[in-house]
Amino acid sequence: LRDLVPTLIGVDVGGTKCLGVVLSADHEVQATARRPTATSFDDLSDTVAAVVEELEGGAAEQSPIGVGLPGLVDRDGRLHAAPHLDDPGGHEPIAAAAALSDRLNRRVLLDNDATCATLAEWQLGAGRGLNNFVLVTLGTGIGGGVVSDGAVMRGEHGFVGEFGHMLVDPDGPACSCGNRGCWETFASGRALGDLARAAAERGGLDGVLAAVGGDLDRVGGEQLEDAARRGDAGAAAVLDEFAHWIGVGLAALTNAFDPAAFVLGGGLAGTADVLAGPLERWLREFLYSSRRRPVPEVRFAALGPMAGAMGAALLTAPGRRS
């Protein structure tokens, strides 16, 4: 006999891997499956199909599938830009939800991966119970999502949350998007590595350099975090500079959305203990009228790398939007 309340299946297409999860009726992760991510959309459909097949154990299922994709995913399930896929060259969006639906022979609900993660952290993670919060994923780049007045914001086209490309310095470093000085050129995981290397070249990271045999190319975020935890002042200074740049963006987002809290996710959420203090200080420093208002709480994501796939599964929950 089938359970009366079906399980939910979601697939998160990341930059390096495709992660699928099965959520039980009470939203516990029951099973996971992983495949390397493809670089063309056609191959990606096969990859998603293989993940779903593994999750379902070959049973002839027809339950809907939720899929989170990086890039600009519109409200009709069309993909306008995808940073990890080879550019097919045309200017027409890819009808991704329809193509996946054909490939999987069932209904497919598609959304941006960070929007999926926002939904999961809201319903099951660090944002539970909040009516207003902003998820910021600090990974190689920066993405995120907004819960505003008790609903996940999507915007006119579904493109809410591309925080990494907010301009903070039009004369700043070149960004992958073609502009200069986007927030993610200062405050992403990649930017932290750049800050570290610049500091090492100035001679401010001798302790960190000693730990990597003097090889500047091996100084990255992880080495800095380790050194800061050991009490290395040079490493702490670089992390403070990094927190300063994160604070610039969080202050701007506070002015825009008035959140009760930020939920910080992505690879850098693991550095909570060394980042939280400086981050809260810089946010307070940059925030409009910070002495006369509540300053948003800074939390760290609870669901880790599962958030995107869990949120994709939640897209298919009975009663959610179509």
Ligand SMILES: [Zn+2]
């Ligand atoms: Zn950019």
